[in-house]
Amino acid sequence: MRKHIQNLVEKAIKKYEEIENISTDGIEIIIEVPKQKEYGDYATAVALQIAQKNKKPPRLIAEKLVTFLDSSPFIEKVEVAGPGFINFFLNEKALWETIKDIRKNIDKLVKIPPKKKKIQLEFGSINPTGPMHIAHARGVTIGDSLANLFRRIGWNTEKEFYINDAGTQIDLLGESLYARYMQLQGKDYELPEEGYHGIYLIDLAKELLNKKEEIEKLSDNEKKEFFKNYALKKMLENIKNTLLNFGVEYDVWFSEKTLHENGKIKEVLDILEKRGFSYYKKDGAIWFASTKFGDEKDRVLVKSDGKPTYFLADIAYHLNKIERDFDWIIDVWGSDHHGHVTRLKGAIQALGYSKDILEIILVQVVKLMKGNEEIKMSKRTGDFVTLDEVQEEVGRDPIRFFFLLRSPESQLDFDLELAKKQSLENPVYYVQYAHARCCSILKNAEFQGYNLSDLDNADLSLLKEEKEKELILTLLRYPEKLEDITRTLEIHQLPFYLLNLSSLFHGYYDSYKVLVEDKNLTLARLALIDCIRIIIKDALNILGVSAPEKM
CATH class of the missing domain: 1.10.730.10 (Isoleucyl-tRNA Synthetase; Domain 1)
Incomplete structure (x- = not known):
């Protein structure tokens, strides 16, 4: 109905332009629902916009536009109110047709012409260093529900999970598992200070005691790789099972490691250097001139030891997305990544693409409450509540619904007691x-x-x-x-x-x-x-x- 009224107003404006010398360039026809019933079922302030642009009385323009409106089988009357608002009142036929359309054509009714040809939603991409805790579920719920909506209305949409399987955090995961493995055998072996202390690694290490004979045959480097790969595999299996239980299935699981293996990292460095957006410092580090794109300071791409930063890998990942023909890329991130937004959009521009191809939704933290008591969570210390645990206690439906009740940028308190109430x-x-x-x-x-x-x-x-x-x-x-x-x-x-x-x-x-x-x-x-x-x-x-x- 809103589109129907918008078309009526658009035609009326064109008729008005034909008889009077007015300009309507850049004016958007917005149809809204009035807050008060006496102002109709729909309304537009377009006359005020035209008046401001052409320096004419807005009410006079509104009254003129009303005379140019075509008749509609769904509108009972049209009124001009206040300084120049045009209010539309629907007739009973519009209401009857609504009921008929919903009962007969609900699928057709919710189809919306796509604004983009191919959309990618990437969300929930936590580091695979431990089970998914309840706070992660908020971003997952937002991303998955948006994907459901896009598909429901007929848009070509893919869901993707980015596996952070390269870098220091995965090395630490392997070292932490090895430490637990040694401790179970009574060895005095300390966990890495920055490692992962969760009890889930103890459970994982117990599985490996059955492979002790096989493990002892490995060299030190082979052991390091074995424990790292074993921990990564098991953590990913755990995350995938958790997500399936939560009703979420991804189309693509994308490995960060492949960006390093297939030369995409070097390709990005070459492009940025060629386009004049990277430079070297004396210590050998390579920097991105992100201040040219509104960032507060330039950012490191390659550290002085020759290792690429996470930021560089992220640029390569988004170039890969663009090269897969996605023309609208939506990332759902935790709010702690807010400083990363400007520099990544700047990097996309530096590669030669529009920053508008990328949309980033930042999601605030979740506080898990039981009555008036907050339940703390911390992945590194192991003192956290998993999504599996909460889902077992309250079910999937309350988690998903509650996590969508507030805007992503608002902090959310999830009340376990309320979620369980029937x-x-x-x-x-x-x-x-x-x-x-x-x-x-x-x-x-x-x-x-x-x-x-x-x-x-x-x-x-x-x-x-x-x-x-x-x-x-x-x-x-x-x-x-x-x-x-x-x-x-x-x-x-x-x-x-x-x-x-x-x-x-x-x-x-x-x-x-x-x-x-x-x-x-x-x-x-x-x-x-x-x-x-x-x-x-x-x-x-x-x-x-x-x-x-x-x-």
Whole structure:
């Protein structure tokens, strides 16, 4: 509907331009939902923009534009308000068509023309040095839900996990496992100071006691490689299983090590040198001139000992993404990487590409709470709570829903006690219960002899109550909400939409009976209930949350 009104306004502006010498270059037609009902179902302030550009009275322009609007089968009236707002009021036909479209064409209804040909979402790419803890799940949930949304609306999207399997942290992981292996044999062997102290490595070391005879035959260098590769393999297996249990499957698992092996690191260095964006210092280190792209200081690409930095590998990785023909790359990172954003976008420009190809979502930390008590977590000391543990205690649905309830840049407190509650106080339960209630109403109607196929011919003009209109308008705006999220990437707007829809439904159900003596009114209300069920289930699927039919 928003697009329909936007087209009407666009045509009216063109007609206006034909009779008067006005300029509308660069003006975007934005259609919004007014905060107050008396100002209509949709509104636009485009007349104020045109007035400012052409130095004319905005209300006069608004009144002119209204006269040029084509008639619409879905609009009851159009009013000019205030300094020049144009308010649109929908008629009953628009509401009836919404119910018909949802029940017959929900797949077609949510299809949105793609803004990019090929999209990549990279998220959850933690260092494979330990189990995935609960804080990691927030970025995973955001990335996976965005990917679900893009695929739901018909966009070509791939999900990728970047395996940080090169560098010091993996060496330390292998050394930490070897230390635990030696300690289990009663040897006085200290863990590396910067190593990994989690008990998960003790469990892993116990497995290797069965391979003691084989291990002792290895040279010191061979042992180092063996323990490093064994630890990496087991940690990746653990992470993959955790993600599968969390409902997340990746299309690609990309190894950082391959960038070093296939010459991509050197290729990036050559390009930057050729384009004049890298330079040497006396100690032999190579630097990237990132200050040319707004960074606060230049950054090291190759250290004085000849080892490439993580930053250089990241540049090579993103060049690889671009060369795989992704024209929109979305990374979901922890907020501690905020300083990395400007320099990476600058590096993409230095390689000869637009920085706008890359979008980075920064995700704030999660505080795990049990009542008023915070549960601390630290991967290095082993004092952390894994995603598996929390999922076992509260289930997948509350974790995913709760982690999407706030914007990524906001810190989030995850309350274990609230997540476990089977009551309307729990947000995910509140929404799921709305879906289950809809299913129960429809099944009860069938039990009483109603044929749900008759809903296709229901007399929707009987839906005259204000609460019914409000529900239908909310349903009508579902595709628009999805479209907004593709532009802003604010996936947290979807659970808010669901909570609002569920609230309206629960309020309606408490006020009106659906199965009434008037059979025609019953069929009309059942059609509305069916639409609510369809939309809630569709949105929950995008969020990776189940839609139970019974609760």
